[in-house]
Amino acid sequence: MKPEPAQPVKYFIGALYSSKKILDEAIKILEAQLSPVDYESEPFPFRNTDYYDSEMGIPIHRKFYSFTDPVSPGFLAEAKLMTNKTEILLAISGHRKVNLDIGYMDYDKVVLASAKYGIHKIYLDNGIYADMALHYEKGQFTPYHWAFMDFRSPEYYPFFLKIRSLYKSQVKHLVSPG
Numbered sequence: 041m042k043p044e045p046a047q048p049v050k051y052f053i054g055a056l057y058s059s060k061k062i063l064d065e066a067i068k069i070l071e072a073q074l075s076p077v078d079y080e081s082e083p084f085p086f087r088n089t090d091y092y093d094s095e096m097g098i099p100i101h102r103k104f105y106s107f108t109d110p111v112s113p114g115f116l117a118e119a120k121l122m123t124n125k126t127e128i129l130l131a132i133s134g135h136r137k138v139n140l141d142i143g144y145m146d147y148d149k150v151v152l153a154s155a156k157y158g159i160h161k162i163y164l165d166n167g168i169y170a171d172m173a174l175h176y177e178k179g180q181f182t183p184y185h186w187a188f189m190d191f192r193s194p195e196y197y198p199f200f201l202k203i204r205s206l207y208k209s210q211v212k213h214l215v216s217p218g
Contacts, residue, residue, distance in 0.1 A: 048110030049144040051119065054152075056086055056139040058096040060079065062130050066138045067105060069126050074119070075109035078206060081199040088189040095135050102190060106203040110210050113144055113151070114132035117168035120153035143173070145207055150174040150181065150191075150200060155202050161184050174200065 043049045051074060057063040071077055081104040086092075092100055095169070123140035130138060143152035154161055161169035173191045174181040181200050183192040 046113050046213060047146065048211065049113045049212070050106060050110055051115075051142065051144045052104055052106040052203060054141040054143065055105065056092060056096070056100055056141070057103065057137060058098065058100050059137040061101065062132075062137040063103065066126050067132055069109070070105075070123070071139070072113070073122055074107045074153065076107070076175065077105045078108040079106045079199075080104065081196075084190075084195060086172070086190065092139060094121055096137055096139070097135075102196075104196070104199045106206065108210070110214065111144075113146070116136070116142070116144060116151070116153050116170060117164040120155065120168045123153075124155070145203060146155055147177050147204075147208070150176075153170055153191045158186065160184070176200075191208060 051070045053067070053070060055063055055066065057066075062131045063150045067077060083101040086100040094199045118141045123142045127136045128137055128141055130136075141149060141152055147149075153164075154169045154171045154174050155167055157169065158171065163169055171186075172184055173187045174183050174197075176182075181197045
């Protein structure tokens, strides 16, 4: 069987931040590298772990942004390296004020990029792994049992349902004639 190119996917950022100003700068940088943001969530308080508190300061919030242009899923490793570079560029005295978790969505799943090995993660390239977080079935998202605690919370799922709807429309326009 001849391999076929993968269908483009919808990229998004799940940003953890303690400085809204630095988050806004990060999003401007990423829009220049990816495409304009077409949807953003409200901020969510991030209380699932204190792992980031000493580096980022408190309070920490999570906010999601999706990008307009569907892109190949094969771009995930490069995209993660790009977001890591942006975090470092905007760090203050070596401390990040934003943590940019990039991922993508297709019709059936939400995949995050990770620089950390895990038994369930698939190696991509340059030290980056793919980590399936959620799957879509019967009109809703369900987390995998290994998903980060905050991704197990249904408060994020309206964002993913909205960008799935945007994605479906965008992909339809890519394949429709004229």
